[in-house]
Amino acid sequence: MGIILEKTPIILNKIPGGTIALTTADFFINWARKSSIWPLTFGLACCAIEMMAAYATRFDFDRFGVFPRPTPRQADLMLVAGTVVKKMASPLIRIYRQMPEPKFVIAMGSCADCGGPFYDSYSVVKGVDKIMPVDVYLAGCPPRPEALMYAVQKLQEKIGKMEIKENSGATAGQESGARREL
């Protein structure tokens, strides 16, 4: 599908009225993408428990169509739930690269945002945005499941603004958005 998504905007832009078709296509594509966000079953630390609670009975993430997948190949969203330590950083980057485009990252909790209570530790990566691009930052130690839902809604808003015209989110260009090779 990559070729179609890349070439279609170029062709359609030349045709009169093509932009309207593009906008309509955008609407449907974005609707599909934001309606079915499949996160990776992957927890690092304390926040993972609140993430599990969000999938579970009272909060029920399935209502939004958020449905965890065990393998990165089938996931759209990486919920970095917990402290990223240096030993875990390179596996984390590898998992991020294994995910197919378009992929999104939510940094859940203070540790993933900036290091949190371990701000001066020799072993903690001070924020997951040092190793991969982050779409939504979620504060809290740990954030409540309601907060996680809010973060997912914010991500949905963000997905709703994507346009295939700009190739945003749908190309390998985002891959190079990771700040630097590690």
Place this chain on the structure above:
Amino acid sequence: MTHHTVEDVFAKLQKIFPDIKESEEKIKNYPTWSVSSGSLFKICETLKKESGFEYLDMVTAVDRHGKVNSAGYLTEPNPCVYSQNPSVVPSQSPAPGAGFFEIIIILTSFSMNQKLILVSRVDRTNPEAESLYPLFKSADWQEREVFDLFGIKFTGHPNLKKILTPDFIKGHPLRKDYVHKKDKFDY
């Protein structure tokens, strides 16, 4: 033969190992014995086989080097710790070779319903101690942890390698004079 109190055990052990003595600084409410690092293994063996101390609770170490070096942390020293005590200068560090390591071992006897703490001093320049792995398997990972974080080598340990910290973190972080070198994730 079994003993009924720790004092009996102590009296008996002192006959075999004359260097064992009650520690000056007791760990609160537990019998604390200070032993030399050379006889540590033998004492543990005797305690396990003859006195029923068959359960190793904990192996850890303390670096008696002085105040912790604030260069081991990524940010400036915690103001709550230092500003309350103006006499302590954060960057003040003692002489490199000063002090010693203490190896702390906690043993439990279920028959006596008693915990026992052994403290043993290890030289800081070339820290080495005899591994308790042949006696207690639970020493396996705990000694690896002490090796990783303090750099004390346990002779006789079958698999002594880093356990907690990644390979690129050089040095032993829990030593008081540990200085953190910035690596690829610190920027």
Place this chain on the structure above:
Amino acid sequence: MKTGRLLTGTQRNWPTELWESPLSLPTYRRAFFLLIMLGLGGLASVWFIGEISDRINPLYDFAKTYLEGLGIPLFLIQLAWTIIKAGILLMVPVVNAICVVWWERKISAHMQSRLGPMYVGGWHGWLQTIADSIKLLLKEDITPNLADKKIHLLATAVALAPAIAAFAPVSFGKELVYADIDIGILYVFAVSGISVFGIIMAGWASANKYSMLGGLRAAAQMVSYEIPRTFSVVPVIMLCGTLNIAAIAEAQSGYLFGFLPRWFIFYPVVGQIAFIVFLIASVAETNRVPFDIPEAESELVAGFSTEYSGIKFSMFFLAEYSYVLISALLISAFFLGGGSPLLPSLSFIPSWAWFIGKALFIIFCFLWFRWTFPRFRVDRLMDFNWKFLFPLTLINILLAGIWSAEIKHMVK
């Protein structure tokens, strides 16, 4: 004492009486209502197919005469008709997967005192699966670097194509059957057996150890469960004397003693054993819990589909749910009397509604098992098959022989 901004006792109400009621225990009170909802929804959707099947032959005759009047040769018209039927057939797995996945999510959610998809499409998330499939279609398609790229691609086709082809002899209504062949049973079993190659190929080609383990497990499991599955139908064939699926379903119409339907499941001992073995083997064939060891999520990540992303992954999904539907339809035809009503007084309900309704109930059972049981271990699974199910089916064939030789004519 001030409680400040903290939660107070009255702010959170625990519906403990609801949770304690025996109807909300493993019998799943709300799932029962979902079952009714599922049945109604399913019936409404197959009404369409039924209407088509009622009108389709006059329509075809009319079109044929009209087109023949225009001078188009007959074989071309027949070819076009075949292609149209094939198109309808192709739509079956897709529509089925879209519906069943949504039902599965809703039913499982209600079993677990959740709600399931609620927002996508407005009413109870009814567009959820469609959004999922559009998204999967637009995802990047990854082929791992070390993968055997041709086989990696081919595996999806090999897994899905037999699943579609197996629908050919299954009749969805009176006339809407793609190929009304006399050896329908043999054909379905033979074709659906091919899918295991797709899974093995997927496991091998992914260059992933989890995938390979999943593929190996799938090979062992599906090949061995094929045997009791086929053998458990042998009594049905012996008693009906035909291999045609529609004929088997028809042979079960009528009533014993005026009230007991002549369904095969009501035949004493023989029928029940055959039904249970076939049900268990069908669950195993479709790789669903408690037999989902090829994709065991907690052990092998996602088994053979670990390295598949986007549309390729959804092919496997489609194949799995197609087999669920086929199994349900076969059980309905073999053991539950096909389109014959449960009571003589209920015969005003059309036969296709009975047929699809029974199949939907079996699909519900599949989902129910999935969300209730833990998973077997791989060696226990084999033991269960070879030491229990397989001998049981052989004994059952013996019993069926005795039945057809000695007792059958007495009951008549």
Place this chain on the structure above:
Amino acid sequence: MPIEEKTFEKPLELDQMFVNMGPQHPSTHGVLRIALHMEGEVITKAEPDVGYLHRGIEKLFENRTYTQGLVLTDRLDYLSSMHNNLAYCIAVEKLMGIEVPARAQYIRALVSELNRIASHLIFFGTYGVDIGAFTPFLHAFREREMIMDLFEMLCGARLLYTYMRIGGVAKNLPEDWTAKCREFTGFFPKRLKEYDALLSFNPIFMDRTANIGIISKEEALDWGLSGPVLRATGVNYDVRKFEPYSFYDKLEFEIPLGQTGSTWDRYYCRMREMAQSAGIIDQCLEALSKQDMPPDIIAKGVPKILKPLKGQAYGHIEASRGDLGFYAVSEGEFSPYRMHIKAPTFINTAILQKILVGAKIADVVAILGSFDIVLGEMDR
């Protein structure tokens, strides 16, 4: 980019396979990595690799005051942070010689038992998921949310509470809390029967768990196991009885023991512990409702700035995963000179390298799950 270079002493045989289970795997309960050498599906060698959540907490303690250090303890075993708080407070109180008032002692026992139930419920749920049954997970979380509500009423947090303080607890029980807690304890024991029906005595579940991962008494003592993992082998060692703290000697309860030390025994020990905990909670509520304790004194005799004298102390309690100990060394400063955490899961997990050998890959998940590991505590 390789995760870590795989070094083999000798090259693998043709029919051998090397599988990295984790650090990202659905059922390693976080970021544990197990390097498995397999022949077919049978494990010939297993090497657990920890440290993927090593946050350097022991080092951070040396740069925190005693009060600040309390916050770090929550993040150790994040499923039962009340226990961590309690063990830390007991260690520091021993160091400073602080007496805790009776009311605070009962409240401590009460909340730590509540937290034990919450923690074991997570174990129950995730263990079901490991074995392949998804529904118990959601049933368990439904009941866990009730405990989360109780804790939220108590201290405003859902997961990491920081409710204990050195010398007592942070605040008294709110007014309507006791009634709500009684509602829970009245409701919960009946749910345990449902769990038994749903999972514990399910034939498939018993078949998968009953005869694997067997640990003998001698092995368990040799490897220094503690908690339900030790008690499943039949060794009666529970710190609540061995060295009572927080008025556990005034409360009546039994220690559930297993017989064979199999995976199912470990599982069922925890299930029975939950029933005992519910009983302890009832007793604590009963004791707290009596008027013989001053209602407002929940901490006393604590100086505003904590600065213990030179000394050492070891405080340990029975946390939900085993014998959790804090070894504190003070040099008379505002921060501890050394704080070591004796983490039960760290010691328990070491035995995996022995008992995983000979198991199948499906058993790895079952055995690993039965240890109920929490990486935050294991790696510290």
